[in-house]
Amino acid sequence: MISFPKPDVEQFFQTLVVENFTVSPDEKQIVFSTNLNGHFNLWAMDLPNQFPYPLTFKNQSAEVVHYAKNGEFIIAGFDNDGDENTQLYALAPKGGRLIPLRTNEGVRHFFLHLTEDGKRLYYASTKENPTYLNSYVYNIETGEEKLIIEGATAPTFIYAVNPNEKNLVFVKQFGNTNSLAYLLADQKEYLLTPATDKQHTVTDVVYTSENEVYFITNYDADRSYLAKFEIDTKKFSKVLQLEQEDFQFISFSEKDQVLYLVGAYGVEDRLYSLDLSSGEHKRISLPVSVVEKIVVADSGNLYIQGRSAIRPNNLFKSTDKGLSWEELTHFRVPGVSDEELVEPEVLTYPSFDGLELEALFFRAKEENNNGHVILWPHGGPQSIERKWFRAMFQFLINRGYSIFAPNFRGSSNYGLKFMKMVEGDWGHGPRLDNIHGLDWLIENGYAERDKILLMGGSYGGYMALLLHGRHADYFKAVVDIFGVSNLFSFIQSVPEFWKPFMNQWVGDPEKDKEKLTEFSPITWLDGMTKPMLVIQGANDPRVVKAESDQIVEALREKGRDVEYIVLPDEGHGFSKKENEILVYRKILEFFDRFI
Numbered sequence: 001m002i003s004f005p006k007p008d009v010e011q012f013f014q015t016l017v018v019e020n021f022t023v024s025p026d027e028k029q030i031v032f033s034t035n036l037n038g039h040f041n042l043w044a045m046d047l048p049n050q051f052p053y054p055l056t057f058k059n060q061s062a063e064v065v066h067y068a069k070n071g072e073f074i075i076a077g078f079d080n081d082g083d084e085n086t087q088l089y090a091l092a093p094k095g096g097r098l099i100p101l102r103t104n105e106g107v108r109h110f111f112l113h114l115t116e117d118g119k120r121l122y123y124a125s126t127k128e129n130p131t132y133l134n135s136y137v138y139n140i141e142t143g144e145e146k147l148i149i150e151g152a153t154a155p156t157f158i159y160a161v162n163p164n165e166k167n168l169v170f171v172k173q174f175g176n177t178n179s180l181a182y183l184l185a186d187q188k189e190y191l192l193t194p195a196t197d198k199q200h201t202v203t204d205v206v207y208t209s210e211n212e213v214y215f216i217t218n219y220d221a222d223r224s225y226l227a228k229f230e231i232d233t234k235k236f237s238k239v240l241q242l243e244q245e246d247f248q249f250i251s252f253s254e255k256d257q258v259l260y261l262v263g264a265y266g267v268e269d270r271l272y273s274l275d276l277s278s279g280e281h282k283r284i285s286l287p288v289s290v291v292e293k294i295v296v297a298d299s300g301n302l303y304i305q306g307r308s309a310i311r312p313n314n315l316f317k318s319t320d321k322g323l324s325w326e327e328l329t330h331f332r333v334p335g336v337s338d339e340e341l342v343e344p345e346v347l348t349y350p351s352f353d354g355l356e357l358e359a360l361f362f363r364a365k366e367e368n369n370n371g372h373v374i375l376w377p378h379g380g381p382q383s384i385e386r387k388w389f390r391a392m393f394q395f396l397i398n399r400g401y402s403i404f405a406p407n408f409r410g411s412s413n414y415g416l417k418f419m420k421m422v423e424g425d426w427g428h429g430p431r432l433d434n435i436h437g438l439d440w441l442i443e444n445g446y447a448e449r450d451k452i453l454l455m456g457g458s459y460g461g462y463m464a465l466l467l468h469g470r471h472a473d474y475f476k477a478v479v480d481i482f483g484v485s486n487l488f489s490f491i492q493s494v495p496e497f498w499k500p501f502m503n504q505w506v507g508d509p510e511k512d513k514e515k516l517t518e519f520s521p522i523t524w525l526d527g528m529t530k531p532m533l534v535i536q537g538a539n540d541p542r543v544v545k546a547e548s549d550q551i552v553e554a555l556r557e558k559g560r561d562v563e564y565i566v567l568p569d570e571g572h573g574f575s576k577k578e579n580e581i582l583v584y585r586k587i588l589e590f591f592d593r594f595i
Contacts, residue, residue, distance in 0.1 A: 007336045009588060012395030013581040016331045018313040020293070021305055022067040022074065027297050029093060030328060031055065031074060032305075032315060033062035038577035042076060042091065047317075050328055055095030061575045064088065064111040068118035075101070075121070077111055082571020083539045084108060084495075088123065090140070102138060108495075112158040115165065122148070122168075124157050130496035132156055135170065149184070155497040159205040160213065167231065169205045169213060175501035176382040176412075177201060177420050181215060183231065192229045193219040194236055200416065204249040206259070208276065214239065214259060216247045222415040226250065226261060226274070240274060240281055246413050255300045256321070260284075262291045264413040266358055267346060267386045269306075271322060284322030288314075289387035309362075310341035312389040333394065340365075342397045344387060344405075349440040351409070352432045358414070359406035359437055360385055361446060362397050370400030370595050373447040375475075377408065377434050377467070379458030381422045384411045392584055399588060400595075401453070404441060408433035424507050426459075426487065427466055427519025434463065435471055449474070453591055457481035458543060458572065462521065465551060468532070469524025476594045478528075479587055481535045482543045482572060485551035487516045493544045525554055531561040533590045535583055537570035563590070 019040055021032035031044045036052065039059035043052040056076070063086045064077025074093065077086040085108045089098035102109045104127055112135065113122035121138045128134055132151030135158050139145070149156055154172040159181065161168045167185035169192065174180070181192040181202035192202060192215060203224065205215040211231045218224040225241035245263040252259055259274040268289040274281040288306030292313060295303040302318040304325075315328040333341065344360035351357055364370070374396065378385040385405040393403055407414070408430040410422020422430055441447040454475045456464035461483020468478045484490045488509055491502050507516050517523055532555065536548035545566065552564045565586060567579050574580040 007333075007340060007398065009395050009399055009585075011335045012333055012391050012398065013584055014577075015312055015333050015389075015391045017307075017389075018305055018315055018329055018331065020062050020065045021295070021303070021315055022065045023295050023297055023303050024067050024093065025069055025071045025298060027299060027301060030303070030315065031065060031067065031093075032329070033065060034329075034331075035575075035577055040575055042074075042095070044093075044095070045328065047328075050330075052329075053095075055091060056098065058098065059576075066111060066114060068114060069116040070118045072118055075111060075114055077109065079571070081539050081569040082537055082573065082575055084541045084571060086110070088121070101140065110157060113161045115161075116163070120165075122158055122161060124151075126497065131500060133497055154179075154500055159202075159215075160207055162207055162210055164210055166210075169215075171202055171205075173501075174199075175423075175504050177416060177423065178501075178504070179203075181205065181217075183213070183229065183234075185231065190234055192236065193217055193227070196220065199420075206250055206252045208252055208254075208257075208259070214250060214252070216250060216261075218246075218416050222417050224248070226259070240272075242272075245270070246415070249294070251294045251296045253296045253300045255298060258300075258321070260294060260296060260302065260322075262294060266413055267344075267360060267384070267407070271304075273321060285325070286322075287316050287325040287327065307389045309343050309387045309389060310338050310394070312391070333391070336398075340398070341394050347440075349406075349437060351429075351436045353429075355409060355433075357406055357408060357433055357437065359404060360387070361441075362393055362403040362405075363446075364397050364400050364402045368398060368400045369402070371448065372400070372451045372453060372476075372591075372595050373402045373404055373441065374453045374455055374591070375434060375438060375467075376403055376405045377430075377456045377460040377463035378405060378411070379456070379460045380412070381408075381410045381426065381430060381459040381463075382412050382419050383459075384413050386413075391580075392587070395584065396588065396591075399592075401591065402447075404437065404447070406434055406437040408437075423504055424512070424515075426462070426506060430463065431466055431470065434467060435474070438474055451476070451595075453477055453479075453594065455479035455481070455587070456483065458483065461543070465521035465528075466519070466524065468530060469521050469527040472527050472529050475530055477531045477533075477591060479533045479535070479590065480548070480551075481583075482537060482540055482548065483521075483534075484543055485520070485547045486522045487520045489550070490543065490547060493546065495541050498542075522551055522554060525558060528555060528560060531590075531594070533563045533565070533587065535565045535586075536567070537572060537574075538566055538568045539571040542572045 019033040040061045042055040060078040066075040074091045087103040088101045107127045110124040124135045135149040154174045178199040183190040200219040213229045226239040257276045261272045271284040289308040291306045293305040307313045316325045347359045461480040
């Protein structure tokens with residue numbers, strides 16, 4: 001008999017994922033962005049066959065993938081090495097050369113809508129108005145372009161266009177917890193939600209007819225629900241609200257007159273259908289824990305992109321309205337069975353002020369366990385850690401590390417009030433939520449005080465730096481992945497269209513100077529005494545390289561142990577497999593030094 005060794009960590013590095021997808025109108029082709037060749041490109045499968053073939057060789061992530069309703073071409077949007085300046089192209093269904101549609105170096109383009117005849121492209125852009133954005137309609141046949149909305153007071157995006165193009169819905173985004181939706185008709189603007197001084201959001205919009213708009217909002221509520229706006233009467237009404245559910249996005253089946261709603265229930269998603277004729281709704285089974293995207297074909301068939309804690313993003317199809325699902329892609333950790341991976345335990349614990357928090361705990365299997373726990377504060381901060389696959393988590397767990405991922409105050413999916421708790425309080429409440437989580441773990445036997453490590457990315461990287469500076473005695477070593485080190489320089493360096501809401505989100509550099517100084521990790525250099533690994537993408541437009549440069553330089557001046565990796569062809573994340581492998585291997589080697 002041949003004896004095969006246990007899976008090596010290298011196998012986790014080679015996990016492939018689906019990043020985005022679209023489906024042809026006749027459902028004979030599904031096009032998706034994946035890293036089959038180590039870089040993200042567009043690939044396709046001719047259904048019902050499931051063997052992929054390449055369409056592009058650009059080696060860049062695709063933020064936009066949209067099939068024209070006439071089936072003649074695909075809209076594709078790529079940035080360059082993580083700079084997030086998306087350029088829009090047309091691509092033939094068979095692949096080949098990308099035809100520029102809206103491209104402009106240093107400018108970001110947001111795809112908004114393509115008319116059913118494939119002739120007119122609606123998009124928003126930072127050109128001419130980098131702070132609030134302008135929205136345009138571009139005639140693909142004639143090359144003519146018309147300004148539709150000139151953004152003012154807040155970054156502005158078109159969310160939906162009426163099938164007859166006589167009106168549309170746009171949203172002004174004042175922040176993650178404050179956005180207003182308007183109907184633009186006959187050059188007049190009408191609020192979709194009743195006027196109020198209370199902040200709320202509108203997060204997704206669909207036309208179900210020329211006279212009715214359905215959308216997701218938390219107007220006058222803590223949780224998001226489904227609402228309707230009647231164009232003729234300008235009447236707003238609440239349609240469907242479920243307890244403890246935060247609806248995220250909706251899709252419409254014109255054939256079946258059914259709305260499909262994805263609802264976030266804390267760390268996992270649920271899928272519902274709402275029959276517009278009867279008004280009845282029901283929950284539908286899902287093959288994944290988290291849904292990233294849903295597409296409803298003209299036939300009524302459903303396609304979703306989703307992942308679970310032990311399986312990466314894959315594509316699924318349902319021909320019976322969600323009663324059963326066929327998996328179209330089969331990405332897994334190569335050579336590793338589901339049984340060798342770890343599902344998280346969902347924990348709840350009280351924080352310093354009695355606020356109950358939810359967290360995920362990935363416990364290393366007994367045969368691998370090295371006794372150490374990694375604290376992972378998530379990014380955002382108005383985001384969340386969920387039951388979704390992270391190759392980094394599973395390979396570290398396989399090597400014996402358990403991972404604690406708390407959803408501290410400010411996390412999404414727990415209601416508007418909870419999400420707002422981080423606004424203007426980046427460094428107090430969330431910091432203590434993390435520390436009280438560690439204390440709870442220790443008290444309840446999940447962790448030992450002298451066997452805790454710390455790692456985070458983006459806001460999580462910021463929190464890793466701040467926790468290191470103020471609570472170094474908890475940790476043996478720290479990894480910061482593109483984290484904010486100085487809130488004053490961060491506020492000045494973010495993308496222009498982020499700046500209008502920085503005062504509410506982070507704070508005012510003048511009025512809140514004392515608080516921002518206290519909340520900036522660079523203030524607490526003296527407390528950063530543990531070995532540190534810092535990782536940064538050179539092209540990151542969100543947390544620019546200078547944020548990592550200044551903390552590394554300041555610590556090295558104090559003679560501290562700091563390793564620094566700068567990836568010249570990455571932005572706010574890892575889009576290239578060789579970079580991902582480099583970083584993950586380094587993190588493992590770094591942590592292994594301390595166990």
